[in-house]
Amino acid sequence: MLPHLDAAYNLARWLTRNDHDAEDVAQEAMLRAYRFVDGLRGEPRPWLLAIVRNACFSWLQANRPAELAAAVDAEAADAPDLSDGPEALAARDGDRRMLNEAIAALPPQFREVLVLRELEDLAYKDIARIVGVPIGTVMSRLSRARRLLADSARVIARAANAGVHE
Amino acid sequence: MISEETARLLNAYLDGELDPVNGREFEAQLAASAELRAALESMRGQSAAIRAVADYHVAPESLRARIGAAAQPVERVRGVRARWWRGAAALALVALASVALTLWFVRPGADRELTADLLASHVRATLDQRLYDVASSDQHTVKPWLSARLPYSPPVNDFSGHGFDLLGARVDFVGGRQVAVLVYKRRQHVVDVFLWPDPTPAPRRTLTREGFNVESLSRDGMRFFLVSDLNRNELGDLARLLAAHAAAP
Numbered sequence: 001m002l003p004h005l006d007a008a009y010n011l012a013r014w015l016t017r018n019d020h021d022a023e024d025v026a027q028e029a030m031l032r033a034y035r036f037v038d039g040l041r042g043e044p045r046p047w048l049l050a051i052v053r054n055a056c057f058s059w060l061q062a063n064r065p066a067e068l069a070a071a072v073d074a075e076a077a078d079a080p081d082l083s084d085g086p087e088a089l090a091a092r093d094g095d096r097r098m099l100n101e102a103i104a105a106l107p108p109q110f111r112e113v114l115v116l117r118e119l120e121d122l123a124y125k126d127i128a129r130i131v132g133v134p135i136g137t138v139m140s141r142l143s144r145a146r147r148l149l150a151d152s153a154r155v156i157a158r159a160a161n162a163g164v165h166e
Numbered sequence: 167m168i169s170e171e172t173a174r175l176l177n178a179y180l181d182g183e184l185d186p187v188n189g190r191e192f193e194a195q196l197a198a199s200a201e202l203r204a205a206l207e208s209m210r211g212q213s214a215a216i217r218a219v220a221d222y223h224v225a226p227e228s229l230r231a232r233i234g235a236a237a238q239p240v241e242r243v244r245g246v247r248a249r250w251w252r253g254a255a256a257l258a259l260v261a262l263a264s265v266a267l268t269l270w271f272v273r274p275g276a277d278r279e280l281t282a283d284l285l286a287s288h289v290r291a292t293l294d295q296r297l298y299d300v301a302s303s304d305q306h307t308v309k310p311w312l313s314a315r316l317p318y319s320p321p322v323n324d325f326s327g328h329g330f331d332l333l334g335a336r337v338d339f340v341g342g343r344q345v346a347v348l349v350y351k352r353r354q355h356v357v358d359v360f361l362w363p364d365p366t367p368a369p370r371r372t373l374t375r376e377g378f379n380v381e382s383l384s385r386d387g388m389r390f391f392l393v394s395d396l397n398r399n400e401l402g403d404l405a406r407l408l409a410a411h412a413a414a415p
Binding site for chain 2: 002003004005006009010013014019022023026027034038045070091095096099100103114118119123124129139140142143146147149150153
């Protein structure tokens, strides 16, 4: 299980958004994984990440209930309008922080699919298994997550151009 | 205006998740719509940017150590509370679990994971422009730097005479262990050489993953993995040089 510790920690860190809680949640999830290792079927990484993910959401439920509630509203929001095209985020040094902040600001349900897809490079079926939703829902959430991210990038860029943002 | 359903397909297409039939259908839609093509391009750009610069939070060493240490006591506490035969059963479970774990490590799945780790390290270093932590073409600078940071002293050789310039080295975490990474350059191609002690000899292997060539060999108790976008033949040359010099002081 230790080879996947980085993946476990990365997911926990992105969902809890701070080092200390990420360590706690990841540790608890890893120990649980060791206990239930004989229940493992298929690839170990998605299996482990499903345990980590559930631990994170229990943690969010207990410590950040408002964040989870906000996500439900976002899911019910209007259909995305891609016609004005989300700008590509330039991969320059100054934008790194901005991009990280924009991802961290996503509601957890969208943040998790984005992190699993882009940073763990997992297939939709693995993400569906980890999150515990149908593949169609993964598609919808990922689509929404990317849209939200492009929107916030645009807002930040506009603010920066106007000199509002440092 | 792109509909929600089309946006979903766009994402699935970008991620290579459409089956061939739907994929072809979607490509026909793409060909017919400049708006859709523009949306795909910016989405692709965003995805590439995330992969290139978003933080990947690597687990702190302290956490790794705690988990390694904690995995055992958990079982022991339970054993004490239970009657002796439950203790024995728990021990048997632990033994089984360790066997299962060991099996993963030696199965092809573990190899795949390792290769993925190596590629990720190589790609991250290349994208971050953080190829090495010590920049030196002098093997007598690089070797002590690595020795100071690792529980072993890896062989370091400069092969500039053979067209492989030593740029420097870094230490990375791959396959659950800290490893030395020597960075060589051949023309414009960067070659990462990962190496660590591994007493089990493994046959030399080459494979191609996502456009990168990977070559592995073991020599004198050291395991070497070479990762680069350099062509196979030249990467093989470096592999032979490394094998020939592995034992040299």
